[in-house]
Amino acid sequence: MADENEVSEDDLKNMSAEEIAELQKQNCIFCKIANKDIPAKILHEDDDIICILDINPASEGHIIVFPKKHYMIMPHLPEDILGKLFNTVKLMSNTLLRTLQSAGTTIFVANGMAAGQKAPHVLIHVFPRKQDDGLLELPRHDITDEQAVKISSTLKPYIHRAFGSKMNNKIPEISVDLSENKQEKVIEQKPLEKKSENTDDKNSSEKIHDMEKKSEKPMTRTQQMEHKPAKSIDLDGVAKLFGG
Amino acid sequence: MMACPICDKEYAKNILYENDKISVYMAINPAIPGHLQIFPKQHYAILEEVPNELLSYMSSATNKLSMLLFELLKVHGTNIIIQNGVPAGQTIPHFSINIIPRRTDDNMKLEWDMKQATPESLESIHRLISEGITEVPASNVVAKAIDIFPKTEERRDEMPVDSSEKPADIKSDASDKKINYYLKSLERIP
Numbered sequence: 001m002a003d004e005n006e007v008s009e010d011d012l013k014n015m016s017a018e019e020i021a022e023l024q025k026q027n028c029i030f031c032k033i034a035n036k037d038i039p040a041k042i043l044h045e046d047d048d049i050i051c052i053l054d055i056n057p058a059s060e061g062h063i064i065v066f067p068k069k070h071y072m073i074m075p076h077l078p079e080d081i082l083g084k085l086f087n088t089v090k091l092m093s094n095t096l097l098r099t100l101q102s103a104g105t106t107i108f109v110a111n112g113m114a115a116g117q118k119a120p121h122v123l124i125h126v127f128p129r130k131q132d133d134g135l136l137e138l139p140r141h142d143i144t145d146e147q148a149v150k151i152s153s154t155l156k157p158y159i160h161r162a163f164g165s166k167m168n169n170k171i172p173e174i175s176v177d178l179s180e181n182k183q184e185k186v187i188e189q190k191p192l193e194k195k196s197e198n199t200d201d202k203n204s205s206e207k208i209h210d211m212e213k214k215s216e217k218p219m220t221r222t223q224q225m226e227h228k229p230a231k232s233i234d235l236d237g238v239a240k241l242f243g244g
Numbered sequence: 245m246m247a248c249p250i251c252d253k254e255y256a257k258n259i260l261y262e263n264d265k266i267s268v269y270m271a272i273n274p275a276i277p278g279h280l281q282i283f284p285k286q287h288y289a290i291l292e293e294v295p296n297e298l299l300s301y302m303s304s305a306t307n308k309l310s311m312l313l314f315e316l317l318k319v320h321g322t323n324i325i326i327q328n329g330v331p332a333g334q335t336i337p338h339f340s341i342n343i344i345p346r347r348t349d350d351n352m353k354l355e356w357d358m359k360q361a362t363p364e365s366l367e368s369i370h371r372l373i374s375e376g377i378t379e380v381p382a383s384n385v386v387a388k389a390i391d392i393f394p395k396t397e398e399r400r401d402e403m404p405v406d407s408s409e410k411p412a413d414i415k416s417d418a419s420d421k422k423i424n425y426y427l428k429s430l431e432r433i434p
Contacts, residue, residue, distance in 0.1 A: 041366050041367075041370045043370065043373055043374050043377065044374070044377055053361075053366055053369065053370055053373075054361075055360075055361055055366065056358035056359065056360060056361070057358070057359055057361050058356035058357070058358065058359070059359075060361075060365065060369055061369055061373060063373070074306070074307055074310060074324065075307045075310050075311050075314075077307070079300075079304055082300070082303050082304060082307065083296075083299070083300025083301075083303055083304070084300075085303070086299050086300060086302075086303040087296045087299055087300065089291075090291050090292060090294065090296070090299060091377065091379065092377075093291050093292060093328060094291075094292045094385075095373055095376050095377045095378070096373070097292065097329075097385040097386075097389065098376055098385050099372050099373050099375075099376035100372070100373075102329075102331070103329050103330060103331050103388060103389045103392055104290075104327075104328055104329025104330055104331035104332035104334065104389060105291070105326075105328045105329065105332060106325070106326070106327065106328065106332045106333075107291070107324075107325065107326035107328060108323070108324070108325055108326075108354075109323065109324035109325075110321065110323055110354075111310055111321050111322045111323070111324070112320055112321020112322065112346065113320070113321065113348070114319070114320030114321035114346040114347055114348040114350075115320075115321030115322055115323045115344075115346040115354070116321075116323070116346075116354060116355050117321065127356075129329065129331040129332040129333075130331050131330070131331045132331075133331065135356045135357075136325075136332075136333070136354065136355075136356050137333055138273070138275045138325065138327070138333060138342070138344075138354070139275045139276075139352060140273050140274070140275065141274050141275055141276050141277065141279075143274060143277055147277060148257075148258075148270060151270060151277055151278060152258075152260060152270055154316070155260055155270075155278075155280075155312070155316070156260050156261070158312055158316055159260050159261040159268055159309070159312065160261055162308045162309070162311075162312050163261060163263065163305075163308065165261075165263070
């Protein structure tokens with residue numbers, strides 16, 4: 001272990017993604033907590049999941065719920081672990097409401113450093129809230145009707161695909177009109193709109209097809225949801241956020 | 245039961261997708277363009293009421309949408325946030341999961357100030373909480389949490405008109421297979 005800790009930046013550059021991931025795993029503090037190599041205030045655990053008290057709490061009673069196995073971001077989790085994780089979060093939130101007479105909890109996950117993720121292990125934060133404690137507020141960003149229509153028309157066909165349903169209607173024509181009237185930004189939107197009008201087009205939507213595991217057959221909704229997230233290159237790339 | 249704007253479809257304009265279990269919305273009060281919100285079809289006010297199976301389904305849906313935002317909007321990350329109860333910032337009395345796209349340069353502060361807990365306080369809170377962990381539904385605390393929702397809700401229009409800020413930076417070049425641009429920015433070793 002001592003040797004592995006002495007990895008220079010040059011070494012890192014020459015390592016494969018797998019090697020880096022392995023290195024991270026060995027140095028992951030949350031894996032060590034799960035293995036009981038590092039002590040923690042464990043509240044609850046089973047074979048897959050462990051709940052501990054955060055030693056740097058946002059508020060008293062701040063709990064971290066995480067899988068024992070090393071996964072970097074939430075989209076990497078297998079469906080069964082993911083479901084179990086959220087059900088455990090519910091149990092912890094319920095417990096906080098009762099034991100601390102709290103009237104609310106914040107559940108928080110950061111996927112990626114840009115989202116504030118600090119450790120390369122999926123963590124779900126659950127902490128009790130009091131009225132006006134100012135711990136975590138979502139900013140409000142006003143968007144115009146025009147923007148809303150654009151966002152909506154951009155995302156809609158992809159969301160439908162991701163859930164395994166084809167849209168009955170094509171993109172409303174209004175969005176096409178809008179994009180013609182709109183300035184610079186529209187250029188980037190055009191390929192998508194074209195694509196969404198042609199649901200048989202496979203080339204222009206490979207990524208989304210990847211997410212559907214290249215399934216040609218329509219799936220039932222349940223089958224779709226039982227699908228594990230495709231271990232596509234794209235997704236693994238996203239998890240590289242910590243260099244692994 | 246108070247009127248629920250989600251069950252009443254007051255924000256139908258924001259719906260991007262729905263099936264028999266969930267509805268995916270463009271967030272009603274977006275933190276940033278691209279902010280999504282998943283609501284269960286059936287009415288549940290807070291997390292504690294949502295059945296396990298449905299919650300699992302919603303968590304899968306959350307992952308799907310995270311991946312979608314990574315791919316489509318080329319964002320650098322996502323925050324998954326549940327505002328569970330009024331003190332947590334929940335304004336609509338219908339449970340939801342927020343999926344917020346993040347970029348390294350978005351200047352959004354979604355963090356809390358970390359406090360330093362003393363071993364004594366950790367010890368006592370640990371005892372208090374671990375003794376209370378039980379699967380028993382907490383109907384009275386649920387009732388209490390629901391009770392404090394404002395009766396007449398102060399609601400904003402779902403799509404406020406005019407904004408002095410720059411238009412949404414929604415990029416969606418589907419034909420661009422290179423996602424290296426945003427992956428690069430993720431590849432940072434702390």
